Amino acid sequence: MQSVEFHAAPIEAVFPQSCGRVVNFRAGEVTMAPDTPDAVPGNGQYHFLTRVQPHRDRLTLIIEWPQRNTTDLQGFYYPGNRNFAEVLPQICFLSGDLRKWRRIEDAHGTPRGVRLELEPCDEPVYVGVGLPYAAERLVELLDFLRARDEDCAVRPIGFSRKGRALHGILYPPERPERCRGLFVVQAYQHHSEWAGLYALDALARGLADGSVDRGDFAWALIPCLNVDALAGGWREDLMYTATGEEDKCGNFNRDWLAFGYPEVQAAARFYREAAAGRPLLHALDFHMGWHSPESSGGALSVFVEGTVAAEAAERERAFAQRFFECVPIESYAWPVTRPDRPNFASWVWREFGALAQTVEVSRFMAFDAQRQACPISRPYFESLGPLAAQALRAFHED
Ligand SMILES: [Zn+2]
Known part of the structure; x- marks a missing residue:
């Protein structure tokens, strides 16, 4: 009998403080984006948080940031500011419990955001931009x-x-x-x-x-x-x-x-x-x-x-x-x-x-x-x- 493998992204994106949605998934590589409203521009978007399920192999997580810098949304209109995608490689963190955070050093800038390499793990881990306070x-x-x-x-x-x-x-x-x-x-x-x-x-x-x-x-x-x-x-x-x-x-x-x-x-x-x-x-x-x-x-x-x-x-x-x-x-x-x-x-x-x-x-x-x-x-x-x-x-x- 042939075994069936499910190819679902090992991501659990639904919890109160979460801020991430899966954009694309193929073996070993998940692409996500912050799931705030589309009107939030990239220079007013400062956070991302998701939970990654246990995975047996190394996993690449790509976070794509909103690209535009202008908006109609009140409170987010700062067209002179830089897109936050530029600094993402410095500020991605990993946590088992939303308390202690460790900076992800294997982080590389991409034209639209950041690419993270995550080691295999047998417990769920949180991946965050910045340091969320639980x-x-x-x-x-x-x-x-x-x-x-x-x-x-x-x-x-x-x-x-x-x-x-x-x-x-x-x-x-x-x-x-x-x-x-x-x-x-x-x-x-x-x-x-x-x-x-x-x-x-x-x-x-x-x-x-x-x-x-x-x-x-x-x-x-x-x-x-x-x-x-x-x-x-x-x-x-x-x-x-x-x-x-x-x-x-x-x-x-x-x-x-x-x-x-x-x-x-x-x-x-x-x-x-x-x-x-x-x-x-x-x-x-x-x-x-x-x-x-x-x-x-x-x-x-x-x-x-x-x-x-x-x-x-x-x-x-x-x-x-x-x-x-x-x-x-x-x-x-x-x-x-x-x-x-x-x-x-x-x-x-x-x-x-x-x-x-x-x-x-x-x-x-x-x-x-x-x-x-x-x-x-x-x-x-x-x-x-x-x-x-x-x-x-x-x-x-x-
Ligand atoms: Zn403030």
Whole structure:
């Protein structure tokens, strides 16, 4: 009797955070593409994630990226940016459990994307572009912090549009007698900007276990503002699904004037309460930049010249300098903030009269201790949170 071999791609592409569809399969070689809507251009597409089933032979996985760089889709129109396909060979990772990621070194650029050579394996493995932060890690982080209620207070602050709980963390849990003021740090307004989640994960744990010095300051953290996108992937992120009727803008960081989204409302309430009766000194908002002709996407935002009083602008520039000394990202002070803009940094300025800056972390370039460019990694992203806290403390203690 003749044995029958099935020739199906060893890919399991359906799970909440997945982002990949099979385009083509022939023996030993699968071609895939991100499965976001066709309107998402290649210079606005930053992620891909799939699960590869056990396979007995080496497998070639080709990832083809969207080729066009213009779009009608609101929130993705940045025609001056470079197509992300160019950097894919640097940032493809492999994981057995969505926690530990290993960079795939056998990765080669193709005209439309990247070709990866995968070794045989007898357990399923995940292949990702970038370093996805598993939703379960956030649950573990909050559990870790709840067990340290003498050091911090984990507060439910509201619910997402899809009904998921949002959390803020306050250090110390009770109002101390001595407090020089409040620092605010938040992350993940935008889907796939994982660096901030790793940075705040490490910062939140460090402030709780004492490995990060709090100084005489209070700290208010929201590690993840966009819990729907973290849990549900792009299919539950507003940027991809905004209807224009039900949704106001599709982008949390354009909602700090209108407050149309419950996530933004909850965060604003939490920060107002945390800052009551003490000065909010400084806020940082972690994002990830794009692949631009000018930079790696790493930057710290500052006010556009002439939009605030000279004294405040100088102070902000001085902080930027201190920040770049402490935190190994590209030292680009990006003049983009205006007091009247609908983003978080501008809201903090309007509401509290305090400096607030967007930290843009590169999606493909990290820096080692000698400030040499090197591949991104989880430890690199994690290091940014405690180092940013060090910059805040050092600047405001002076
Ligand atoms: Zn962002």
